Amino acid sequence: MMYDRILVRYGEISTKGRNRNKFIDRLRKNVKRALSDFPNASIQADRDRMFILLNGEDSDEVGRKLRNIFGIQSYSPALKVEKELEEMKDAALELFRKIHRPGQTFKITAKRSDKTFELDTNGINSEFGGHILRNIDGLKVDVRKPDVNLLIEIRKEAAYISAETIKGAGGLPAASGGKGMLMLSGGIDSPVAGYLTMKRGLEVEGVHFFSPPFTSERAKQKVIDLSEKLAEVNGHFALHIVPFTEIQQAIHKQVPENYTMTTTRRLMLRITDAIREKQGGLAIITGESLGQVASQTLESMYAINEVTSTPIIRPLITMDKQEIMDIAHTIDTHDISIRPYEDCCTVFVPASPKTKPKLEKVQNFESYFDFEELIMKAVEGTERMVVKPASERKDDPVDDLF
Amino acid sequence: MIYLDNSATTKPYKEVLDSFLKVSEDFFGNPSSLHKIGGQAEKLLQQARSQVAKLLDVKASEILFTSGGTESNNLAVKGAAMANRERGKHIITSSIEHASIQNAMVQLESLGFEVTYVNPDANGFVSAEAIKNELRDDTILVSVIHVNNEVGTIQPIKEIGAVLKNYPKAFFHVDHVQGVGKVPLDFYKAGIHLCTISGHKFHGLKGTGALFVKEGVRLSPLFSGGNQEWKQRSGTENVAGMVAMSKALRMTIEQRKEKLNQMTAAMERLRDGISQIKEITIHTPQQKNAPHILNFSVRGLKAETFVHALEEKNIYVSTTSACSSKKKAASKTLLAMGVPVDEAESAIRISLTYSNTIEEADKTIKAVAEAVKHLSEVVKK
Numbered sequence: 001m002m003y004d005r006i007l008v009r010y011g012e013i014s015t016k017g018r019n020r021n022k023f024i025d026r027l028r029k030n031v032k033r034a035l036s037d038f039p040n041a042s043i044q045a046d047r048d049r050m051f052i053l054l055n056g057e058d059s060d061e062v063g064r065k066l067r068n069i070f071g072i073q074s075y076s077p078a079l080k081v082e083k084e085l086e087e088m089k090d091a092a093l094e095l096f097r098k099i100h101r102p103g104q105t106f107k108i109t110a111k112r113s114d115k116t117f118e119l120d121t122n123g124i125n126s127e128f129g130g131h132i133l134r135n136i137d138g139l140k141v142d143v144r145k146p147d148v149n150l151l152i153e154i155r156k157e158a159a160y161i162s163a164e165t166i167k168g169a170g171g172l173p174a175a176s177g178g179k180g181m182l183m184l185s186g187g188i189d190s191p192v193a194g195y196l197t198m199k200r201g202l203e204v205e206g207v208h209f210f211s212p213p214f215t216s217e218r219a220k221q222k223v224i225d226l227s228e229k230l231a232e233v234n235g236h237f238a239l240h241i242v243p244f245t246e247i248q249q250a251i252h253k254q255v256p257e258n259y260t261m262t263t264t265r266r267l268m269l270r271i272t273d274a275i276r277e278k279q280g281g282l283a284i285i286t287g288e289s290l291g292q293v294a295s296q297t298l299e300s301m302y303a304i305n306e307v308t309s310t311p312i313i314r315p316l317i318t319m320d321k322q323e324i325m326d327i328a329h330t331i332d333t334h335d336i337s338i339r340p341y342e343d344c345c346t347v348f349v350p351a352s353p354k355t356k357p358k359l360e361k362v363q364n365f366e367s368y369f370d371f372e373e374l375i376m377k378a379v380e381g382t383e384r385m386v387v388k389p390a391s392e393r394k395d396d397p398v399d400d401l402f
Numbered sequence: 403m404i405y406l407d408n409s410a411t412t413k414p415y416k417e418v419l420d421s422f423l424k425v426s427e428d429f430f431g432n433p434s435s436l437h438k439i440g441g442q443a444e445k446l447l448q449q450a451r452s453q454v455a456k457l458l459d460v461k462a463s464e465i466l467f468t469s470g471g472t473e474s475n476n477l478a479v480k481g482a483a484m485a486n487r488e489r490g491k492h493i494i495t496s497s498i499e500h501a502s503i504q505n506a507m508v509q510l511e512s513l514g515f516e517v518t519y520v521n522p523d524a525n526g527f528v529s530a531e532a533i534k535n536e537l538r539d540d541t542i543l544v545s546v547i548h549v550n551n552e553v554g555t556i557q558p559i560k561e562i563g564a565v566l567k568n569y570p571k572a573f574f575h576v577d578h579v580q581g582v583g584k585v586p587l588d589f590y591k592a593g594i595h596l597c598t599i600s601g602h603k604f605h606g607l608k609g610t611g612a613l614f615v616k617e618g619v620r621l622s623p624l625f626s627g628g629n630q631e632w633k634q635r636s637g638t639e640n641v642a643g644m645v646a647m648s649k650a651l652r653m654t655i656e657q658r659k660e661k662l663n664q665m666t667a668a669m670e671r672l673r674d675g676i677s678q679i680k681e682i683t684i685h686t687p688q689q690k691n692a693p694h695i696l697n698f699s700v701r702g703l704k705a706e707t708f709v710h711a712l713e714e715k716n717i718y719v720s721t722t723s724a725c726s727s728k729k730k731a732a733s734k735t736l737l738a739m740g741v742p743v744d745e746a747e748s749a750i751r752i753s754l755t756y757s758n759t760i761e762e763a764d765k766t767i768k769a770v771a772e773a774v775k776h777l778s779e780v781v782k783k
Binding site: 216217218221225329332334335390391400401402 | 421424425436438441444445446448449450452453456461462463617645648649652
């Protein structure tokens with residue numbers, strides 16, 4: 001076993017003043033959940049950093065779990081040693097021998113927060129560098145682009161030696177900053193929007209509009225599968241399935257064809273807003289990206305947005321499709337999203353929807369019918385399910401097949 | 403019965419057969435059908451894919467299901483060669499590959515590709531340096547076996563992958579059929595683009611396999627048809643077979659954790675015991691070798707005679723690889739290592755799995771010693 005712990009550096013948490021403890025506590029819980037497969041590992045979280053004591057668990061495997069946790073800026077597998085110079089030098093050399101391969105260059109990076117330590121940073125550099133150079137043949141120093149950067153950190157309680165710093169996911173700890181409702185269609189964009197919002201610490205719940213028999217069980221299953229991916233962040237993901245068939249039929253009766261899309265979106269937003277209120281959320285999240293489709297022109301957004309004053313978070317608004325797809329690939333939702341089933345937006349799409357709808361016109365069309373009653377009915381008929389990450393799914397009846 | 407031919411094929415786990423039967427009976431739908439029965443089958447296929455991906459530490463979208471090792475190997479090398487033929491026509495492989503690579507290469511040669519075959523050293527290892535020496539500007543593919551199926555040597559895949567990092571045009575295929583579940587391999591870290599596994603080598607069923615295709619790598623398909631498996635492998639998916647394979651892989655990897663020590667001990671016992679017999683030369687090196695394969699020659703005896711002699715004692719071993727043993731050809735891996743022809747013709751392969759025990763090893767040693775003694779007497783007369 002090369003390392004006995006992993007040092008975790010916080011991201012922006014450190015700037016959060018009095019709320020800091022809350023953030024750290026949230027992060028600790030998220031880390032604990034992510035490491036549930038490693039029963040021996042234990043977590044020590046203090047104000048500046050977190051240590052995961054491995055107690056025999058594999059540092060690579062544990063590290064891999066940390067990579068996706070929001071709120072972690074970076075982490076380093078490390079070895080704790082007593083602040084005895086000779087002991088430290090031997091430990092540094094032993095660790096170096098295990099990771100160094102012939103031909104590789106190195107440097108020492110020293111950090112000293114314990115100013116009472118006998119050597120200063122320059123002293124540590126030369127003492128440790130010299131010790132390693134004397135013991136390994138043909139080794140060269142490269143201070144600009146070393147293959148191995150050996151970090152030696154002297155703190156009050158002990159010294160820590162490590163050889164690599166791995167970038168974390170950044171952001172703020174998941175579910176540390178309030179709740180928002182994500183309009184989840186099943187396409188490529190909305191899961192990405194949800195993910196990016198979670199990155200900033202929001203707890204996100206999904207809202208999906210389901211129109212049987214125009215859309216199939218598999219379209220719904222697709223959204224559940226996407227929810228499973230999003231559930232990896234928090235350990236669970238609440239999904240609201242709204243029965244939408246009746247409303248869509250009413251829209252098609254009441255509104256001229258080229259305006260049905262605008263009205264459909266307005267009603268979806270009203271329903272989402274009502275669900276949000278019920279769930280105690282404070283925002284609505286969408287996967288809209290300027291100009292991508294007819295409903296996402298500035299004119300459309302103006303006409304649609306009018307139904308609510310709730311903040312609408314649109315993380316993708318300025319992104320290109322390719323950028324969005326790249327993120328969808330990294331969070332593993334892309335291949336689910338491209339499964340070819342009709343959703344309620346694609347089934348009822350008019351041949352030529354208005355790309356520049358007028359607010360007054362759509363208000364006028366909607367004024368001849370009372371949608372409020374249908375909206376209430378849809379909200380009441382909404383099914384709320386809590387989806388677990390695929391990796392934690394245990395009670396599936398077909399599981400014994402696998 | 404003592405079955406020691408697990409590199410030829412393994413006995414399917416009972417649990418694997420249960421899954422196969424249940425899926426075939428209760429979820430027989432075509433995953434492409436739109437109705438619920440199709441949907442269930444599709445869901446099972448996705449779950450099988452996710453499980454295989456997770457066990458191999460890759461993404462689900464990078465696992466393509468096939469009918470086995472031969473198809474995966476063919477799809478990998480022919481698919482990559484044909485898709486990249488505008489970028490170059492040079493391919494590098496080793497001279498100790500499985501027949502499905504070797505003969506695919508022969509076919510590619512007839513289509514105008516140039517193939518360089520790198521020889522192993524006397525211990526059966528193909529060095530990264532030797533591969534590096536053959537790399538050219540027009541090299542588009544390098545294919546190397548991970549664990550050699552005849553002698554069990556572990557090739558330096560990670561080092562070869564590191565060399566190839568400087569050759570962005572060359573794709574790297576690894577035949578991992580003998581290695582999976584026995585010798586761990588980190589596909590990403592080793593810089594692998596394509597990697598073959600086969601279900602029946604780890605207690606799954608014949609006719610099941612997978613090819614890892616790294617994100618972004620394009621292949622030219624072997625089969626034309628309904629565009630299943632991301633258009634890379636047409637044909638209605640073998641849902642029951644893949645569910646069974648994903649279970650077999652999980653169980654094998656769990657077995658490894660529990661029983662690797664037991665199997666290693668049995669192998670050590672076998673090696674110690676068999677190497678005491680003076681007529682026997684052991685070919686499998688003692689370092690960088692897989693824990694489950696032992697190859698040796700019995701001086702002056704035809705391999706086939708020896709296989710039948712052990713069979714009489716209810717012990718099942720193999721001549722060279724199962725695929726070439728019927729042809730009575732000498733082991734080509736041994737020939738490539740520089741082993742003399744008569745010795746290579748008398749080569750025997752013992753291959754273990756996690757259920758083999760020290761007691762079985764002891765019985766085998768005894769039987770081998772007796773067979774050698776008995777047959778040598780007959781031959782001398």
